[in-house]
Amino acid sequence: MFATISNIMKVEDLRRKIIFTLLVLIIFRIGAFIPVPNVNPNVINLYDQANVLGIISILGGGALERFSIFAMGVMPYITASIIVQLLTMDVIPKFAQWAREGEAGRRKLAQVTRYGTVVLAFVQAIGMSIGFNNLFPGLVVNPGLGTYLYIAVILTAGTTFLMWLGEQITEKGIGNGISILIFAGIVAAIPSSLNQIYLSEFGEGANIFFGVLKVVILALVVLAVVAGVIYIQQGVRKIPVQYAKRVVGRRMYGGQSTHIPLKVNAAGVIPVIFAMSLIFFPPTIAMFFAGNPIADWVINHFDYTSPIGMFFYVILIIGFTYFYTFVQINPIQIAENMKKHGGYIPGIRPGKTTSTYLTRILNRITLAGALFLAAVSILPVFFSALANLPPTVTIGGTALLIVVGVALETMKQVNSQLVKRHYKGFIK
Numbered sequence: 175m176f177a178t179i180s181n182i183m184k185v186e187d188l189r190r191k192i193i194f195t196l197l198v199l200i201i202f203r204i205g206a207f208i209p210v211p212n213v214n215p216n217v218i219n220l221y222d223q224a225n226v227l228g229i230i231s232i233l234g235g236g237a238l239e240r241f242s243i244f245a246m247g248v249m250p251y252i253t254a255s256i257i258v259q260l261l262t263m264d265v266i267p268k269f270a271q272w273a274r275e276g277e278a279g280r281r282k283l284a285q286v287t288r289y290g291t292v293v294l295a296f297v298q299a300i301g302m303s304i305g306f307n308n309l310f311p312g313l314v315v316n317p318g319l320g321t322y323l324y325i326a327v328i329l330t331a332g333t334t335f336l337m338w339l340g341e342q343i344t345e346k347g348i349g350n351g352i353s354i355l356i357f358a359g360i361v362a363a364i365p366s367s368l369n370q371i372y373l374s375e376f377g378e379g380a381n382i383f384f385g386v387l388k389v390v391i392l393a394l395v396v397l398a399v400v401a402g403v404i405y406i407q408q409g410v411r412k413i414p415v416q417y418a419k420r421v422v423g424r425r426m427y428g429g430q431s432t433h434i435p436l437k438v439n440a441a442g443v444i445p446v447i448f449a450m451s452l453i454f455f456p457p458t459i460a461m462f463f464a465g466n467p468i469a470d471w472v473i474n475h476f477d478y479t480s481p482i483g484m485f486f487y488v489i490l491i492i493g494f495t496y497f498y499t500f501v502q503i504n505p506i507q508i509a510e511n512m513k514k515h516g517g518y519i520p521g522i523r524p525g526k527t528t529s530t531y532l533t534r535i536l537n538r539i540t541l542a543g544a545l546f547l548a549a550v551s552i553l554p555v556f557f558s559a560l561a562n563l564p565p566t567v568t569i570g571g572t573a574l575l576i577v578v579g580v581a582l583e584t585m586k587q588v589n590s591q592l593v594k595r596h597y598k599g600f601i602k
Contacts, residue, residue, distance in 0.1 A: 188348070188591045195347035198339050199358045205244045205335070206237040206362070210328050212321055215241040217310045230454060232573060235362030241306070241313070243332035247359065248352050250298055251337045252451040254290035256494075258283055259501070291337055292330060299329035301459055308465060349584035356447065357580040360573045395557070396574065399550055403578040406546050409438035411539050413532070418516040436536060439543030440502055443579030445494035446547055446572060453478055453487055479555050488548045495544035496537075505532035550575050 183189055209215055218239055231238040234247040262273040262283065269286075272279035303325040307314040314321055336355060343351030371392075375385035412433040456476045463469035474480065478487040509529035511517075518524045522531050554571035 182588065182592065185591065188588065191346065191348045192588075195343050195349070195354065198343055198347060199354070202244070202336070202339060202355055202358060203235065203362060205332065206235050206242050206359075207240060208243050210241055210243055210245070210325055212315045212325060213241050213313055214315060215239070215313070217312050218306070232363045232367065233356055233359050233450075233576075235359035236366060237359070243328055244336055246295060246298060246302065246329050246333045248333065248336050248340060248355055249451050249454055250295035250333050251287070251291040251340070251352065252447055253455055254287050254294050256448050256451065257290060258287045259497075288337065292334055295330040295333040296326055297459070298455075299326035299333075302329065305460075348587055349580070353443070353447070353576075353580045354584070357577055360577050363573075399571070399574055400578055402546070403550065403575060404582065406439050406543055407437075407442070407579060407582050409539075409543075411436045411438065411535060413535065414520055415512065415517050416520055418518070434508065434532075436503070436532075436539060437543075438539050439495070439547065440540070441495050441498035441543070442583055443547075443576050444498050445491050445544070446551055446575055446579075448494045448498075449487055449490035449551075450572065452490055453483060478552065484552055484555070488552060491548045491551060492541075492544040495547060496540055499536065499540050499543075503536060505529045505536060508532060547575065 182192065218241060230247065230249070234244060237244040237247065258269070262269045264270045269283065272282045275282075300322060303314065303322045307317055314325065337352075340351030340355050343349065343354050345351075347354070371389070375388055376382065412435055415432050415434055417430055417432070453476060457473045460469040460472040460476075475482045476486070477483040506529045509525060509532065512519075512528060513524040519528055519531065522528050551572045
């Protein structure tokens with residue numbers, strides 16, 4: 175590992191990208207401690223809650239707990255991205271046209287996503303400021319329409335700035351910017367989570383023996399989950415491909431054998447992040463009307479620790495896993511390219527039969543990946559209830575999944591940069 179780090183420092187371009195990413199993360203962490211004016215964050219206590227608000231607080235590294243300028247994090251941006259991607263599926267013809275235009279079209283869709291982020295962030299910021307003041311009386315100093323709008327503008331500006339930081343990391347740094355920011359927030363919240371576990375298991379009046387036993391079992395479960403995530407993320411189904419020999423002039427081309435690598439979980443942790451974003455949205459809007467029976471029902475039940483919220487959470491994870499996989503891998507396009515270049519899968523006819531075969535395989539292996547993502551996300555809920563563990567453990571499955579997934583993807587990018595320059599990387 176130390177040799178790999180030394181190799182990274184030798185590559186100027188890679189060294190510059192990593193340093194830039196670290197500097198952006200420092201800015202992100204500083205912003206998480208800058209409170210919004212006209213609020214008293216001391217009345218907020220979210221780490222004792224295994225609900226949507228507790229999850230947002232942990233994903234943001236405690237920014238919501240402090241009601242800082244980055245309290246909403248990047249969730250509005252993720253929600254806007256989901257909406258835009260869904261609209262490109264021939265819902266809005268213009269968006270579908272842009273999606274087929276390559277880089278120019280992607281830039282237009284990115285601009286629409288930015289505008290959508292600002293709108294969604296402002297709506298959620300108003301709901302959060304009003305709803306939090308109802309949940310935690312005394313949070314907003316001199317509450318009123320002007321104060322709520324002022325707070326909403328600051329929170330919206332914070333989310334917009336985070337969106338810009340994420341794009342800068344993607345463009346000039348290393349890894350996917352938005353995922354890196356979420357990763358940094360989770361890692362920053364680890365000390366507080368460990369402190370909660372310590373107070374719960376080794377605090378005053380606690381049974382030390384059972385506390386140690388629980389911590390050991392918890393550590394073993396975490397190791398098993400990490401190993402499982404790595405195993406699934408690295409799992410690949412290799413489809414053999416044979417290219418026919420072609421004679422062009424006096425030269426012969428083709429004739430070699432290769433394979434198509436289909437990942438068990440081609441979508442990575444994006445489905446989990448997308449699912450969380452959509453699960454968070456209804457309770458945030460319901461905060462507008464906190465105290466109303468219907469709004470209170472939405473706040474209490476659209477929580478992935480409740481049966482209804484858990485059901486929708488699992489369905490969203492599975493659905494987004496399939497959606498994002500087939501966005502990245504198009505069996506029809508793969509089949510057409512193979513046919514154009516004289517390639518075929520042994521025993522399968524080129525063309526439509528090949529695309530049908532690839533679709534069937536993708537459906538089967540993606541189901542395994544989707545079920546694994548859903549299981550890791552919700553099983554800690556049952557473990558924490560069974561062992562009477564603190565709420566941070568309930569949230570830990572989703573957080574751990576994101577941390578390991580993002581770390582793997584970032585390591586792959588670093589590894590590819592090193593391999594191109596003939597250095598050994600992390601992944602041997």
